Amino acid sequence: MSKQPRLLVIDDDILLVKALCTYLTTKGYDVYDASDGPAGLVQVSQVHPDLVVLDIMMPRMSGWEVCRRIRRSSPVPIVILTARSAEDERAFGLNLGADDYVQKPFSLRELEARIAAVLRRCARNPGSYRDSGVVYAGDDLVIDSRRREVRREGDTIVLTPTEMRFLLFVAQNANRVLTHRQLLENVWGQEYAEQTDYVKLLVWRLRHKIEPQPECPHYIVTERGLGYRFCTE
Numbered sequence: 001m002s003k004q005p006r007l008l009v010i011d012d013d014i015l016l017v018k019a020l021c022t023y024l025t026t027k028g029y030d031v032y033d034a035s036d037g038p039a040g041l042v043q044v045s046q047v048h049p050d051l052v053v054l055d056i057m058m059p060r061m062s063g064w065e066v067c068r069r070i071r072r073s074s075p076v077p078i079v080i081l082t083a084r085s086a087e088d089e090r091a092f093g094l095n096l097g098a099d100d101y102v103q104k105p106f107s108l109r110e111l112e113a114r115i116a117a118v119l120r121r122c123a124r125n126p127g128s129y130r131d132s133g134v135v136y137a138g139d140d141l142v143i144d145s146r147r148r149e150v151r152r153e154g155d156t157i158v159l160t161p162t163e164m165r166f167l168l169f170v171a172q173n174a175n176r177v178l179t180h181r182q183l184l185e186n187v188w189g190q191e192y193a194e195q196t197d198y199v200k201l202l203v204w205r206l207r208h209k210i211e212p213q214p215e216c217p218h219y220i221v222t223e224r225g226l227g228y229r230f231c232t233e
Helices: 014-026 037-047 063-071 087-096 108-123 161-171 180-188 196-210
Strands: 006-010 030-034 051-055 078-082 100-103 134-137 141-144 149-152 220-223 227-230
Touching: 006 014, 006 037, 014 030, 014 108, 030 037, 037 051, 037 063, 051 063, 051 108, 063 078, 063 087, 078 087, 078 108, 087 100, 087 196, 100 108, 108 161, 108 180, 134 161, 141 161, 149 196, 161 180, 161 196, 161 227, 180 196, 180 227, 196 220, 196 227
Parallel strands: 006 030, 006 051, 051 078, 078 100
Antiparallel strands: 134 141, 141 149, 220 227
């Protein structure tokens, strides 16, 4: 079996897909492709990629809907390709569960660098977070780092790799205020140290997954002007 990272490119631009597949293959990736959303969803279930590169503007099914459907059952990292520069469009993609985005037009080198960064982030050994099994166990929430599992009221919650890393990091530093920079450097990596919107959007997603009342959070508390704190008190 190939040990190369397995990528799936979902995009209806035939020339772009051909260029991406050729370039990424030379960089050591095992690359698959699909020309539209429905075909891409089939490939996700059959190929089991390590990362999905997903275009937003496609016929038959938009990239937004493809992302939404993937996130119902899979934590596979997703890098979205968007021709839209508006901040709210990028935020929308991250809120759907995408791990990163690249704005068109882009260089192949830039995209490969983003892919590599996301894969590095997802591949980091959870043991670096002083892995000791159950990190937190409350009345309605259990965070188990050894099993890489989060349960709310007994039900397992599907988290993306980045969401899991973030939750483990804040939980293992419970009741400490963590700045945006600390969170970005430890969860996303040094290259994301200034991307504060990534933290805000991920916290919004996590609150809607783990908090009994997302609009009045108990676990992930905002420390205004400073950052966030995972509260166990």
